[in-house]
Amino acid sequence: GIQVEQSPPDLILQEGANSTLRCNFSDSVNNLQWFHQNPWGQLINLFYIPSGTKQNGRLSATTVATERYSLLYISSSQTTDSGVYFCAVRFSGGYNKLIFGAGTRLAVHP
Amino acid sequence: GAVVSQHPSWVICKSGTSVKIECRSLDFQATTMFWYRQFPKQSLMLMATSNEGSKATYEQGVEKDKFLINHASLTLSTLTVTSAHPEDSSFYICSARVAGGPERETQYFGPGTRLLVL
Numbered sequence: 001g002i003q004v005e006q007s008p009p010d011l012i013l014q015e016g017a018n019s020t021l022r023c024n025f026s027d028s029v030n031n032l033q034w035f036h037q038n039p040w041g042q043l044i045n046l047f048y049i050p051s052g053t054k055q056n057g058r059l060s061a062t063t064v065a066t067e068r069y070s071l072l073y074i075s076s077s078q079t080t081d082s083g084v085y086f087c088a089v090r091f092s093g094g095y096n097k098l099i100f101g102a103g104t105r106l107a108v109h110p
Numbered sequence: 111g112a113v114v115s116q117h118p119s120w121v122i123c124k125s126g127t128s129v130k131i132e133c134r135s136l137d138f139q140a141t142t143m144f145w146y147r148q149f150p151k152q153s154l155m156l157m158a159t160s161n162e163g164s165k166a167t168y169e170q171g172v173e174k175d176k177f178l179i180n181h182a183s184l185t186l187s188t189l190t191v192t193s194a195h196p197e198d199s200s201f202y203i204c205s206a207r208v209a210g211g212p213e214r215e216t217q218y219f220g221p222g223t224r225l226l227v228l
Contacts, residue, residue, distance in 0.1 A: 030215065031215040031216075033216065035219070040221070041148075041201055041203075041222045041224075042152075042219075042221045042222065043203065043219035045216065045218060045224075048215070048216045050215075062120075064204065070202065084155070086153065088154075088217075090215065096142070096159060096167075097144065097156050097159060098144070098156070098205075098217055099156075100153045100154045100155075101153065102153050104152055104153075
């Protein structure tokens with residue numbers, strides 16, 4: 001069936017470190033978004049990236065649609081980067097909903 | 111960017127009462143809105159999709175008579191949890207999809223409503 005898998009499930013970093021989060025999806029997609037859920041529960045849009053590469057400050061993302069994966073890069077991590085990072089996709093073929101991965105829980109320590 | 115608001119942010123109620131949650135797109139029109147539920151330490155699960163002026167489409171396993179959804183305008187959708195019970199306690203999050211524009215498939219999320227049923 002259709003699946004969205006994220007890795008790693010948990011990540012602990014020292015402030016200043018870099019990290020890469022991965023999202024694998026099982027079929028072709030027409031929408032892929034990365035979100036950061038902060039400790040208060042708010043989902044913050046990071047990227048809309050069904051294909052290609054985008055950068056926003058210390059964050060960047062790459063989606064290789066033909067190989068069915070997306071990567072989120074966090075550079076020079078800060079304690080405020082802590083929280084859960086979700087990848088969500090909308091599969092092609094008539095689906096009308098975003099399906100979320102299980103998330104990567106990131107803790108950045110000073 | 112597009113802003114989605116939810117009200118209330120916190121609800122504590124007694125078992126058997128009904129609770130209404132409002133979701134508004136503040137600076138854009140949303141033909142489609144979505145309601146999600148999130149339990150602690152888990153991911154978001156879609157409950158239903160609502161289109162303005164038509165009946166909501168519920169995901170498998172979600173009781174339509176218990177979770178009433180109304181999408182009366184392009185900027186407002188409401189979720190009513192009827193006869194709430196403790197097992198309905200959860201974090202409810204709404205989302206709206208931008209209609210038109212270069213990233214028309216982008217979904218924006220509200221801040222969520224924490225429901226505690228005693």
